Amino acid sequence: MSTDVDLNAVRTFVAVADAGRFQDAATDLSITQQAVSKRVAALEKDLGVRLFTRTARGARLTVDGQAFLPHARELLRAEERAAASVRPGRRALRVDVIGRKLAPAALLRDFLRAHPSTELDVVTLHDVEAAVTAIRSGTIDASFRAVAMPGRPLPDDIRATPVHDEPLQLLTGPGHPFADAPAVAPAELAGHRIWMPELPPGTEWAAYYADLAAAFGLSIDVVGPHFGTEPLPDVLADSTTLATFVGELTRVLWPADYDLRRIALHHPTPVYPHCLLHHRDNPHPALAALREHLTRSGPERRLRGDEIWTPAWAHRTTP
Amino acid sequence: MSTDVDLNAVRTFVAVADAGRFQDAATDLSITQQAVSKRVAALEKDLGVRLFTRTARGARLTVDGQAFLPHARELLRAEERAAASVRPGRRALRVDVIGRKLAPAALLRDFLRAHPSTELDVVTLHDVEAAVTAIRSGTIDASFRAVAMPGRPLPDDIRATPVHDEPLQLLTGPGHPFADAPAVAPAELAGHRIWMPELPPGTEWAAYYADLAAAFGLSIDVVGPHFGTEPLPDVLADSTTLATFVGELTRVLWPADYDLRRIALHHPTPVYPHCLLHHRDNPHPALAALREHLTRSGPERRLRGDEIWTPAWAHRTTP
């Protein structure tokens, strides 16, 4: 019952399976034959099955041993990948995203579909400032962020590439006044309550929504603290007054019978300008592949410049 | 450098990451907070990075911790799968094949392509007798074998389904007399040397080739002992007298510049009758899926009964 597998014992098991003899595996591992025997015996006891048939000419795998062997190798590979994910230097590409359900995560999934063999680790930092610090220190390789924060220009050694302008939509329940509208202008939302879950203070996207509210006279209800997005569909479905902003590519899951509506915004359309930040001198090959993929699929700009809205501080600076 | 990861420490790391506090993880794991602290510290020392930032309100993942977490979960899943592969009762489907490069392995790959979520373990037993014993004892669930051995009928509780009649081909180097023949009759091979690698005595396929040789007056050179099939292409490529039999679906890999030839056999075509053996009462759902897949794709019988040759003892008995 207890899934207590000792990786050292597994390594020893694989060594014996490859060598065919306890003795040879012992010399390979630089331990005594008795230690190998003990480890294998302990593993067999843990698993509850015999892995080898001991003969006078060595050890041969039992049926259980044959079945276990590929899983053992996979287990050791998983261990190696896990250790490699935090190994300083030559580790997998590490990219920061705002959240795992937002547009950057979708772009990364798209990239992984095109380059399946890429090793990629996804993390989430607090804000673009922390991301820039992490990029400069080598902690992460790249970051999907709005390009700047109010009054904080990017350092010289950070490159920023606009990769996606994501139109915002209004998400409402079926009883909301705009539930059946084909599109809504942001100014029409003045006076309506906008429900926003958990906007961490000091982040560039909290600043984004604050600017958005100020620009169109919206009143944003920050519900919190820290309830996340989980109760969002429940609240919206039953409310005739609350609505929320969601990115076009943002995944929001709700039960099939909830009938929530995504209402387009226009005149102007608020867009969130996702950029890829990375260090000027980062030589990681996967980073080059990611940049190439993102620029090839290209930032979609279906809207004219005067039909969209972004905060003044967020206008892209690096071509 | 030493990839020595303690799975218990990894489990503890995941527990802390989920709980958010060392204290809570400790109660979850039924150990003291100090033990959790020690385990995490040891893991951090092994990996060489800090995984948590300790705060007065608990522990939060560092960037390295965030990157490591999914690999840690995968590592634990791999451990669980490995342990489950040998767990008595409710383990993955376990199938015996003659060899991993022969037709049954190809059929299994085909099955896995159609049912990707199936957990499948492949093993190799000595002969059909051992397979029957293993099936009756529950050690394996199914076996791809020729249906019987000379004079040994199948027990009543074993079901046999013919799944593939595999035509044999002649594999030769470019200098062999038959290298450019479109097809050869087995009787034409009388007097020629047939090279067969490592035929383990007492197996049903050794009996098959012995019968084949006797039926057509062939002289089979058993090269061995136990060199396997690796040197086969090297030997054939340089020889103008040696040839070997290979199944139509058997994978034989040789360098691109070797120019080995697969020559069809006819009048009659020797076929190897692969059957699926399994226990009458085995309720494993994946076994039903495998049988359904094999009977759907069906045993290919492109040849008339009087155009093929199989040993008399191998003629299928169960419909």
Place this chain on the structure above:
DNA sequence: CTGGTCGCACAACCGGCGGTTGTGGCTCGG
């Protein structure tokens, strides 16, 4: 500012795990 509380780290202690050496039993080959 200050005392209380919360949460993690450090210290001391100790039992058992996992290594070692030494030896015995089994099988196979000559």
Place this chain on the structure above:
DNA sequence: CCGAGCCACAACCGCCGGTTGTGCGACCAG
């Protein structure tokens, strides 16, 4: 029948990994 090869068992012991007890820093209420 004997010797060689290989693995298991036994005895020993250092140290890993658990425990309890305590210290220290952060946050908060008063």
